[in-house]
Amino acid sequence: MSEAQLTVVMQNLTEGMVVSTLDGQILHWNQAAVQQHGFANEEEARRKMEAFRQFFTVATLDGEIVAFEQWPLPRIMRGEKLRACELCIRRLDADWERIFSYSGEIVHPASGPALAFLTIGDITERKRAEVAVQTSQRMLQLVLDTIPQGVFWKDRESRYAGCNALVARTFGLASTQSVVGMTDFDFVALTREQVEFFVRKDREVMDSGKPQLGIIEQATMADGSTRWLETNKVPLFGTAGNVIGILGTWQDLTVRKQTEETLQMMRFSVDRAGDSVFWVSRDGRILYVNNAACAGRGYSRGELLAMRIFDLDPDYQPGVWDPHFEDLKRRGTMTFETRHRAKDGRVFPVEVSANYVFINGQEFNFATLRDLSERRKQERLALRSQRMESIGTLAGGIAHDLNNALAPIMMSGELLRMEYPRESPLLDRIEASAEHAADMVRQLLTFAKGAEGARISVQPARLVREMENMMKGSFPKNIETLIKCDPQLPTVLGDATQLHQVLLNLCVNARDAMPRGGTLTLEAETHKVDAAFAESEPEHEAKPGSYVALRVRDTGVGIAPEILDRIFDPFFTTKDPDKGTGLGLSTVMGIVKGHGGFTQVFTQPGQGSAFTVFLPVDPAGSAPEPTSKAAGQFRGRGEMILFVDDETTVRNVARAVLQHLNFIPLIAIDGADGLMQAAQHRTEIRAIITDLHMPRMDGLAFVREVRLLLPEIPIVVASGRLEDDEAAKLTAMGVTGRLDKPFTQAQLAEALRNLLATTEA
Numbered sequence: 001m002s003e004a005q006l007t008v009v010m011q012n013l014t015e016g017m018v019v020s021t022l023d024g025q026i027l028h029w030n031q032a033a034v035q036q037h038g039f040a041n042e043e044e045a046r047r048k049m050e051a052f053r054q055f056f057t058v059a060t061l062d063g064e065i066v067a068f069e070q071w072p073l074p075r076i077m078r079g080e081k082l083r084a085c086e087l088c089i090r091r092l093d094a095d096w097e098r099i100f101s102y103s104g105e106i107v108h109p110a111s112g113p114a115l116a117f118l119t120i121g122d123i124t125e126r127k128r129a130e131v132a133v134q135t136s137q138r139m140l141q142l143v144l145d146t147i148p149q150g151v152f153w154k155d156r157e158s159r160y161a162g163c164n165a166l167v168a169r170t171f172g173l174a175s176t177q178s179v180v181g182m183t184d185f186d187f188v189a190l191t192r193e194q195v196e197f198f199v200r201k202d203r204e205v206m207d208s209g210k211p212q213l214g215i216i217e218q219a220t221m222a223d224g225s226t227r228w229l230e231t232n233k234v235p236l237f238g239t240a241g242n243v244i245g246i247l248g249t250w251q252d253l254t255v256r257k258q259t260e261e262t263l264q265m266m267r268f269s270v271d272r273a274g275d276s277v278f279w280v281s282r283d284g285r286i287l288y289v290n291n292a293a294c295a296g297r298g299y300s301r302g303e304l305l306a307m308r309i310f311d312l313d314p315d316y317q318p319g320v321w322d323p324h325f326e327d328l329k330r331r332g333t334m335t336f337e338t339r340h341r342a343k344d345g346r347v348f349p350v351e352v353s354a355n356y357v358f359i360n361g362q363e364f365n366f367a368t369l370r371d372l373s374e375r376r377k378q379e380r381l382a383l384r385s386q387r388m389e390s391i392g393t394l395a396g397g398i399a400h401d402l403n404n405a406l407a408p409i410m411m412s413g414e415l416l417r418m419e420y421p422r423e424s425p426l427l428d429r430i431e432a433s434a435e436h437a438a439d440m441v442r443q444l445l446t447f448a449k450g451a452e453g454a455r456i457s458v459q460p461a462r463l464v465r466e467m468e469n470m471m472k473g474s475f476p477k478n479i480e481t482l483i484k485c486d487p488q489l490p491t492v493l494g495d496a497t498q499l500h501q502v503l504l505n506l507c508v509n510a511r512d513a514m515p516r517g518g519t520l521t522l523e524a525e526t527h528k529v530d531a532a533f534a535e536s537e538p539e540h541e542a543k544p545g546s547y548v549a550l551r552v553r554d555t556g557v558g559i560a561p562e563i564l565d566r567i568f569d570p571f572f573t574t575k576d577p578d579k580g581t582g583l584g585l586s587t588v589m590g591i592v593k594g595h596g597g598f599t600q601v602f603t604q605p606g607q608g609s610a611f612t613v614f615l616p617v618d619p620a621g622s623a624p625e626p627t628s629k630a631a632g633q634f635r636g637r638g639e640m641i642l643f644v645d646d647e648t649t650v651r652n653v654a655r656a657v658l659q660h661l662n663f664i665p666l667i668a669i670d671g672a673d674g675l676m677q678a679a680q681h682r683t684e685i686r687a688i689i690t691d692l693h694m695p696r697m698d699g700l701a702f703v704r705e706v707r708l709l710l711p712e713i714p715i716v717v718a719s720g721r722l723e724d725d726e727a728a729k730l731t732a733m734g735v736t737g738r739l740d741k742p743f744t745q746a747q748l749a750e751a752l753r754n755l756l757a758t759t760e761a
Contacts, residue, residue: 016120024049072102081105150250172222228253276369284308298343403720406742408653457491478517485524493618506552513556521553547614558605634753636663644674644690671697692719714755
């Protein structure tokens with residue numbers, strides 16, 4: 001090709017072309033190159049390369065200025081080969097900027113010097129389009145990355161083609177680009193079952209061409225946690241309408257699931273709570289109730305939700321609710337007591353803990369309500385127990401004074417009978433009255449945790465037989481007596497006299513409840529008390545085990561409900577003043593509790609009552625035969641007896657009785673006086689009888705001191721009231737003898753017989 005032809009070809013090329021000598025002299029620009037660089041013609045552009053510094057600056061696509069030596073043509077002139085070197089060219093004398101792609105190298109013609117050839121492609125518009133696409137992609141990625149959901153897309157083979165930042169972060173990827181080409185099997189945290197489920201859902205969407213929405217699935221994350229996801233998958237279609245992949249989104253439901261589970265647990269807990277729970281609106285409508293609220297009032301949940309809270313309050317007055325709610329709003333929380341009415345009409349006390357709640361612009365009352373019925377019952381039991389304790393203390397004090405008053409009377413009987421033999425009938429009546437009074441005192445002391453006899457194995461069947469004989473001989477003929485008793489009943493450990501008193505009191509009460517006649521049934525049977533019963537009836541203080549149940553049933557008038565909880569109170573009676581003391585049932589209660597048992601009462605007004613006494617079975621199991629009493633009254637042989645008591649009348653009568661029994665009485669007015677007398681007559685005294693409760697120095701202190709002086713002297717304590725701790729202290733000091741006040745001359749003689757027998761032995 002000739003030079004002329006070559007020139008024509010170069011001038012018609014769409015790419016620019018520049019030819020230069022190796023020393024920088026531009027030899028030729030084609031038309032495209034002239035136009036690309038903003039020159040008017042080739043002559044204007046045909047200069048030394050160095051001259052172009054005044055027209056242009058060259059920069060990389062990132063904006064970094066390129067030094068002249070690194071411009072494309074100087075690099076070629078130094079021998080470099082350029083291939084698609086992209087640079088940004090700016091005219092200094094005009095608002096002009098283009099992006100060119102440079103290629104070139106040194107060419108060696110067949111003749112003449114070597115030349116530098118440079119081709120120039122204007123890629124400005126393509127680059128701008130690429131930047132626009134990249135900007136658009138970055139904006140799209142930014143949008144995807146800000147979405148609070150995982151977004152991903154896959155090809156037909158379930159390979160990831162992209163994702164947003166949440167997906168990459170969740171699965172521990174370095175960037176969103178890292179996911180490209182991966183499959184779910186590449187996420188090592190996922191279990192095989194999870195991956196197979198994901199891929200199966202992908203295939204279903206791509207094969208059907210239909211979306212699947214709301215897929216609930218689990219996925220194990222890079223941190224090892226397992227999350228609940230709600231996933232949507234839709235098919236992606238190509239230009240030909242064929243499915244080329246899927247687009248998916250997922251939302252992390254873990255917090256919602258946990259919240260739902262927490263709410264379910266809270267609702268379960270609230271519904272199983274013993275207290276009632278109410279949510280109430282500002283105008284009093286019931287919005288929510290738990291199971292306890294329904295069960296305690298007998299309404300269904302639907303019935304309660306159709307009511308207002310004040311519909312349950314029998315004391316509600318119209319117009320009270322609004323001020324009440326405002327008061328709650330001001331205080332924030334309130335605790336008060338009110339009453340609720342159940343569906344069956346039953347009214348019961350409740351304790352309300354109300355709380356003001358403000359949620360989303362709405363006002364509520366959140367309240368827990370506790371049924372106070374059981375608490376009130378326990379409070380009544382506690383008050384009754386306190387009342388019993390107080391009355392018991394009073395009764396004990398009264399009994400002590402009565403004992404001191406009765407002691408001289410009961411000891412004087414034999415002396416008076418010897419001096420006035422013709423007045424024996426009168427003395428018999430006096431002694432009988434004194435014995436009756438002493439029995440009442442013993443009942444008082446029993447109630448006040450006082451007198452107790454020896455505990456032995458007692459056969460309940462024998463008690464029943466004795467009571468049967470007594471009733472046949474003394475109860476009215478219009479009262480039929482029925483006995484139901486197993487003769488092989490196990491024994492109980494107790495005081496036979498006290499247990500006889502229990503049956504006597506119950507049978508007498510049953511007799512008096514049937515003034516027009518009826519049937520009195522006395523039953524005795526074994527009974528097992530289990531832990532469930534003991535826990536369900538705490539007021540009985542029952543312990544699991546075997547018991548003998550003694551039941552007295554009548555067909556009398558019954559007991560009115562309003563007085564049922566008072567019948568065991570001392571001095572409480574419904575009988576006429578001359579018919580009862582009010583101590584019968586309180587004595588029963590004291591004796592039974594003292595024996596480790598408990599009492600149950602069932603009654604129906606107009607139908608009768610049944611009192612059941614439960615006594616623990618004696619583990620030893622056998623009842624001893626009663627021993628015969630020694631015949632005749634013991635008399636002394638001139639022994640000196642120290643008698644200590646602070647009551648003048650008791651001392652005077654005791655002196656006379658001791659002299660009558662052939663003893664030498666040494667009398668002291670209290671413990672201090674007794675100690676002085678003991679010191680003066682230490683070699684003469686053979687036994688000591690002392691009161692327990694005295695001023696100055698009481699019986700315990702006296703015994704403690706006299707033991708230091710006379711360590712072997714036998715001592716008996718005379719008292720109508722001996723507490724457990726006092727008995728324990730006396731036993732520790734070697735004092736086991738006891739003489740219950742008030743005592744007779746015969747009982748005093750028997751006590752002295754036992755005392756002196758120990759010294760003789």
